[in-house]
Amino acid sequence: MTETFDADWLALREPADHAARSDALVAMLGAALAGRVTGDALRVTDLGSGTGSNLRYLAPRLPTPQHWRLVDHDEGLLQRAAAPGPGVALERRVTDLAADPAAALAGDEPLVTAAALLDLVSEAWLARLLEGCARQGTAVLFALSYDGRIRWSDPQPLDAELEDAVNRHQRSDKGLGPALGPTAASVCAARLEAHGHRVETRASDWRLDAGQAKLGAALIDGWVDAACEVVPDRAAALQAWGESRARALARGEVELVVGHQDVLGLPPAWARG
Numbered sequence: 001m002t003e004t005f006d007a008d009w010l011a012l013r014e015p016a017d018h019a020a021r022s023d024a025l026v027a028m029l030g031a032a033l034a035g036r037v038t039g040d041a042l043r044v045t046d047l048g049s050g051t052g053s054n055l056r057y058l059a060p061r062l063p064t065p066q067h068w069r070l071v072d073h074d075e076g077l078l079q080r081a082a083a084p085g086p087g088v089a090l091e092r093r094v095t096d097l098a099a100d101p102a103a104a105l106a107g108d109e110p111l112v113t114a115a116a117l118l119d120l121v122s123e124a125w126l127a128r129l130l131e132g133c134a135r136q137g138t139a140v141l142f143a144l145s146y147d148g149r150i151r152w153s154d155p156q157p158l159d160a161e162l163e164d165a166v167n168r169h170q171r172s173d174k175g176l177g178p179a180l181g182p183t184a185a186s187v188c189a190a191r192l193e194a195h196g197h198r199v200e201t202r203a204s205d206w207r208l209d210a211g212q213a214k215l216g217a218a219l220i221d222g223w224v225d226a227a228c229e230v231v232p233d234r235a236a237a238l239q240a241w242g243e244s245r246a247r248a249l250a251r252g253e254v255e256l257v258v259g260h261q262d263v264l265g266l267p268p269a270w271a272r273g
């Protein structure tokens with residue numbers, strides 16, 4: 001089943017995404033890219049780009065000029081993307097990445113990136129993409145893969161049941177094969193290492209309090225729906241849990257950490273200079 005993402009949800013999560021991301025990995029990437037940009041501009045391909053959140057985060061942190069190839073199957077989301085500043089050119093590609101993600105690459109870009117995508121894809125899909133990236137010797141930066149941790153500042157008995165059901169739901173097919181879900185970042189890091197990449201992983205956790213109550217409420221709603229699909233006989237308890245958690249978050253009585261990981265892979269040739 002193909003999952004769709006609405007622009008309002010992507011806009012709601014964008015500030016939390018940007019606050020969570022690892023600046024350290026981007027600094028390493030920027031240093032590694034220095035002197036390696038050939039041609040007129042740094043060429044970047046962003047897979048599952050949505051409205052361009054990854055572009056808005058990364059473009060100001062990387063050397064200009066840049067040329068971004070944004071790839072997504074949702075034309076409506078792509079049309080909302082705009083260059084975040086001077087020296088950044090955009091190319092939009094409406095493409096279904098399901099069949100062959102490597103076919104969406106330009107073939108000679110030094111950087112392939114994605115944000116909030118890898119937990120949706122299968123291991124076979126990821127393997128095909130990373131083989132393509134390794135063949136062309138590109139660096140990769142995959143940000144914000146959910147890692148399975150939903151942690152509350154005041155743990156309650158139902159938290160673990162909800163987390164477990166959500167994480168089982170995360171492994172279901174989202175249109176790109178049986179999803180890696182919480183294992184995405186570790187599987188990605190292991191496969192990159194097998195290709196000889198230098199790999200760096202950093203936590204990029206969302207930290208939510210009353211200031212992000214709207215995002216928290218939407219998130220909790222989504223979790224409860226997902227968990228109810230997995231354990232329908234627990235629906236009443238899970239719904240009550242969700243209402244109570246959303247209320248407590250909005251009142252500032254509780255804080256929430258949602259675990260994510262960023263993975264940077266630098267090709268072996270770059271280490272050799």
Ligand SMILES: C[S@@+](CC[C@H](N)C(=O)[O-])C[C@H]1O[C@@H](n2cnc3c(N)ncnc32)[C@H](O)[C@@H]1O
Pocket residue numbers: 003004005010017047048049050051052053054071072073074077095096097098114115116117175176
């Ligand atoms: C969680 S959203 C992340 C969007 C964006 N990277 C961000 O950080 O806001 C996942 C994105 O992957 C896209 N996507 C999902 N399945 C796809 C497929 N089969 N082909 C192309 N894009 C896909 C969705 O349309 C959506 O924009």
